[in-house]
Amino acid sequence: MTTADASVDALNHSYLLVGLVTAGAGCLFLWSDPRSQTSRAQALCLVLIGLRLVVVPFEVALRPLGAALAGSLLEALAILAGIEWARRVGMTAAGRLRGAVHVLFRTAQGLVVVYGVMQLGYFTLAPQAALRDADRLIAVSGLEWALLAPVLGTAVLLSGLAILLLLFVRTDPAESIRLRALMFAAPFLLAGLVIGRQWVPTVLVIGLMIFMAGTVRYLIVQARRAQSMSQFLPPEVARLVKLRGLAHVLRQDKREISVVVCDLRGFTAYARRCESAAVVGLLERYYAAVGAVAQRYGGTVKDHAGDGVLILVGAPVPYQDHALRAARLALALVARVQALLGDIDAALGIGAGVAAGEVTVGAIQGSGRLEYVAVGTPVNLAARLCQRAAAGEVLADEAVCRAVAGVLSVAPRTGEPLKGFDAPVPVGALALPG
Secondary structure (H helix, E strand, O other), X not given: OOHHHHHHHHHHHHHHHHHHHHHHHHHHHHHHOOOOHHHHHHHHHHHHHHHHHHHHHHHHHHOOHHHHHHHHHHHHXXXXXXXXXXXXXXXXXXXXXXXXXXXXXXXXXXXXXXXXXXXXXHHHHOHHHHOOOOOOOEOOOHHHHHHHHHHHHHHHHHHHHHHHHHXXXXXXXXXXXXXXXXXXXXXXXXXXXXXXXXXXXXXXXXXXXXXXXXXXXXXXXXXXXXXXXXXXOOHHHHHHXXXXXXXXXXXXXXXXXXXXXXXXXXXXXXXXXXXXXXXXXXXXXXXXXXXXXXXXXXXXXXXXXXXXXXXXXOOOOOOOOHHHHHHHHHHHHHHHHHHHHHOOOOXXXXXXXXXXXXXXXXXXXXXXXXXXXXXXXXXXXXXXXXXXXXXXXXXXXXXXXXXXXXXXXXXXXXXXXXXXXXXXXXXXXXXXXX
């Protein structure tokens, strides 16, 4: 093998390696962020660039017209996908410039389609000129510059103008990171269309490293967003999402759990006569106390609705002794909040209801968002018992009373007529043993 042959082989291996890494990076980014339309377009762009590079050694070795045509088609498709990615980022922009940006990107895509058709015509009408191997820094001929450069150059110019506009309007900050990376990477990526093939791997690696650095930074920002959003989830739900994945937490199933519902007595009157800042301060301290007690007994704070709080015990984390945990949670909660309220306003109080039984838990989707829910009679019953409970009182249904008998003090009540229940419901008032 001559030195020239060895150099050609080394260059072909460089194309294959860079192409496979680029296509693999596209697949990896798609796997990392599959639900994002912008990420899907970006991943497609990278895969097409990678396939284009993989085709190059076959063009050189066999010099078939089909391989060259495929390479040109992949070039045009990669540019189209790249512009489509930027266009989808533009759809997140706010303000009147959004329409102008959309038109610029669509016009650029139309010009790229024209460029691709002209490439096919060039290969068809002048195959010998199109298939030559120019061993110099600039590989394109004067004819190619005259025919193809104005069309592709205009497309690039319009896309660049649209990207510049996006940098000056309000868009998704994470997407802006990728846009800036594309601006710095584009000259290197586009240079691969015109320079000699011996320079292409080096130039493309530089452009792709800049491009991928922006994408990695984007994924880091998205991960931090997810981490920040976890503080809006119940701690147990956030922990399960982290350990077992979102699919596990969102799966709907039936299970035995206990439900605790509590709300404040005298809150409406307090809110009417006090400043809003004082009301918000009360709710903050109240929610903090509820959250601390719930966490101690393994409860998941499901909902805050004004002064009402819904707590699940046994979902998403299952507990065999969920009824006992829920009863103790309710008693500790009432005791702690009663003490807290006594320091604020003597007219305030708290009552709680506890019920146990089978419910369906999991996620449902509506209005473009997912909500973790528990649906079943125990949820409604706990809410009704809470309404009946006096300040400082915890009322429990029959299932909870049976589960805590001998451990906690239960004072049976006559059957309570509750809204939504045909017959009076057996109820007991819970207390710690004397």
